[in-house]
Amino acid sequence: MKPEDIRVCILRIEGTNCEDEMYEAFRMVGTNPEKVHLKQFTNEISAGMRRDIEDYDILIFPGGFSAGDYIRAGAIFAAEVKSAIGPQIKKFVESEKPVLGICNGFQILVELGLLPATDEIMSSCPRAALYKNDSLRFECRPTFVRNDNNGKCIFTSEIPKKKILMIPSAHAEGKLLGIDSKFIEKSEENDQIVFRYVKPDGKSATYPWNPNGSPSNIAGICNCIGNVLGMMPHPERVLTRFTHPDWTRGYNSEDGDGLAIFTSVIKSLI
Numbered sequence: 001m002k003p004e005d006i007r008v009c010i011l012r013i014e015g016t017n018c019e020d021e022m023y024e025a026f027r028m029v030g031t032n033p034e035k036v037h038l039k040q041f042t043n044e045i046s047a048g049m050r051r052d053i054e055d056y057d058i059l060i061f062p063g064g065f066s067a068g069d070y071i072r073a074g075a076i077f078a079a080e081v082k083s084a085i086g087p088q089i090k091k092f093v094e095s096e097k098p099v100l101g102i103c104n105g106f107q108i109l110v111e112l113g114l115l116p117a118t119d120e121i122m123s124s125c126p127r128a129a130l131y132k133n134d135s136l137r138f139e140c141r142p143t144f145v146r147n148d149n150n151g152k153c154i155f156t157s158e159i160p161k162k163k164i165l166m167i168p169s170a171h172a173e174g175k176l177l178g179i180d181s182k183f184i185e186k187s188e189e190n191d192q193i194v195f196r197y198v199k200p201d202g203k204s205a206t207y208p209w210n211p212n213g214s215p216s217n218i219a220g221i222c223n224c225i226g227n228v229l230g231m232m233p234h235p236e237r238v239l240t241r242f243t244h245p246d247w248t249r250g251y252n253s254e255d256g257d258g259l260a261i262f263t264s265v266i267k268s269l270i
Contacts, residue, residue, distance in 0.1 A: 061105030
C-alpha cells in the first residue's frame, strides 16, 4: 500500500475544532484524509453523502469540545458513536486498523471503552476517566513528553525509545485515573504506557511540566494490541518547527516534533 492509497477518516460532530490540523497532518505524510461527520455513517443524511467506516484504513478522533463537553468530556460523542456504529468500531479495532484520539479524542476513546483496554478490545463501560486537572484550570502550555513505549504502539515506530518531544497541551481534564487500583502496573506490564510528561531536561515532571497531575506522569497510552493510541498533548500543532515556541533556535530541519507520530503510523501500513 502506498501512502496516497491510505484513507484516513477524521471523525467530527458539533464542537470538535482540531479536525483541520489533523487533516493537514495526514496530508503532509502523503495520505488521503477526509473529514467525516458522524451522521455520514447513519441514515440521517442523503445517500450520496453516506460513508462506510470499513472503507477507511485509519480512524481519528480529533480534539475540541465535542457537544460542549456536557455530562463529561467526550461522553456525548462516545454515546453517539456507540449508538450509530458501535459494533463497526469494535470490528475496526479487532482488524488491527490504527485509531488515534488526541485530547478530547483521548477522552472519547476512554468513554468508548477502547482505552485503557488492558485485557479486551472494547469494554462495555468506561474503565478509566480523564479527571479535572489538579490546578482546576484549563492548562495551555508547551509540554515535553518522553517515548516510554518498548515497541508495541504503532504510532511510535519511528520515534527512538526515551526520545523527548515538545508537544503542546491544552486541556482542563487530562488526569488519567483507572478504576483498577493496579491500572498503572498492568499498563506497564503490557507495554501500554506510550508517553510520559517530563521536564525539559528529561527528569520526572512536576507541575507545570505535568499540567494535569496524571499519576506516573502519563501523557498517552495505547491498547493491549498497540493499534489504538490516546494522548492529551497535541502533536498536530507542531508539524513543523515554525509552530514550536523556540522555533528560531536549535533546529536542524523544518520538521516539528509532532510529525513523527503521523509518519510512524503511515510507515506501519506501507
